Amino acid sequence: MTMITEADREWVMAEITKINQKMEWVREKSKDKIPYTTMGQGEHDDFRSSDRDMRMNEGINWWTNGFWGGMLWLLYHETKDERYAKIAEKSEIMLDQCFVDYYGLHHDVGFMWLPTAVADYRLTGSQDARRRGLHAASMLAGRFNPAGRFIRAWNSYGQNDNTGWAIIDCMMNLPLLYWASEETKDPRFRHIARMHANTVIENFVREDGSCEHIVEFDPENGGKVNTYGGQGYEKGSSWTRGQAWGLYGFTLSYIHTKEDAYLDTAKKIARYFILNIPDSGHIPIDFKQPAADDFEDSTAAAIAACGLIELARCTEKEEREFFLQAAVKMLKALSERRCNWSSDCDCILEKCSEAYHSRKHLHIIYGDYYYIEAMFKLADQDVFLW
Ligand code: GLY
Secondary structure, eight states, X not given: OOOOOHHHHHHHHHHHHHHHHHHHHHHHHTTTOOOSSBOTTSOBOOOOOTTSOGGGTOGGGOTTTTHHHHHHHHHHHHHOOHHHHHHHHHHHHHTHHHHHHOTTOXXXXXXXXXXXXXXXXXXXXXXXXXXXXXXXXXXXXXXXXXXXXXXXXXXXXXXXXXXXXXXXXXXXXHHHHHHHHHHHXXXXXXXXXXXXXXXXXXXXXXXXXXXXXXXXXXXXXXXEEEEEOTTSSSTTOOBHHHHHHHHHHHHHHHHHHOOHHHHHHHHHHHHHHHHTOOTTOOOXXXXXXXXXOOOBOHHHHHHHHHHHHHHHHTSOHHHHHHHHHHHHHHHHHHHHHTBOXXXXXXXXXXXXXXXXXXXXXXXXXXXXXXHHHHHHHHTTOOOOOO
16 A cells, blocks of 8 residues: 555545546547657647658657557556557557567667556456567567676667667666566576666666666676766766666566665665755756756656655655655646646646757656556556556
8 A cells, every 4th residue: 555645645536537537538539649749739649650760769669659558558457448458459569560670679678568568468368468578578688788787778870889888768678577587487587687787786876876877888898888978968967767767667676576686776766866856846857957957857757756656665664655755746746737637738747858958848658657657556546567
């Protein structure tokens, strides 16, 4: 049980009513799409189409293409309305094209197939969905570099050699490997996930609990070559969504393995994150961005909140309260000032950001996904999809 106050429970239930009301019409309006963001008039765009640049992993291979299905499965679990399941299954089948394309795929197969195929399997027992999940897990395992004990993030394009690159985001892909081992009773997948997580502890997590976004290793001997600021402000800075991926990702590694080092690391990242939450509760794109910047990332807030709620469930007493209260603070800030419940917009969360240097706010599908996941978690009505 998550244990929130009665007043907070009332607020959460009111948010869930709004989520249900909005998703009823968004579901029908976007049923043939796989949305990422919104276009000019607040309408969902569509990332199924191949008129995007496939070499940049766009189109059907885009890393966020599992979140629409994930939202639908969360709502299916909540409402038992088969219409959610039907549309989610359709988007899962669309993703089969990625397996055929092969070249467009990357390490984010966890983000793509955990909230779609694996969710479907967990909720319906579909054997086709199980096969898709295991196929994706095998592709992720295939990206492991034994010399550096890391999972390679992206493919190389043109002059850009990413052979030795690993990124903090991958902590959220590891649960696909844990699931595959749990499902097949074959420990190979779990061994790879743990080796990668251990490499992240050694090379990404700094003394103060902040995390690197990108670390480059020598792909031949595994030595650490460089670090990059990536989607954050600059080298050595603290991209907030990256901190959130680390926080939630290590919590999930602990849930799957019961390894204390992962729980300790999750707590370390969480404390750093919480110490840096501004009074407003709105999260900047980077905790080290210039003070004059007003760029925010609501996705970082929603993801970190999900991680903190799960972390609270793994801890006790004051610590549990500390993590839970921080999650509630961020979610209330989103609820009061960053949620759009109107019919003018297909998305919910405002002021999401792709990267610091994009210097713009937009709607992003996984912001909505994690906001919904967080609300169901607070209500103790969630289904575990990671
Ligand atoms: N995984 C990429 C991102 O968080 O933008």
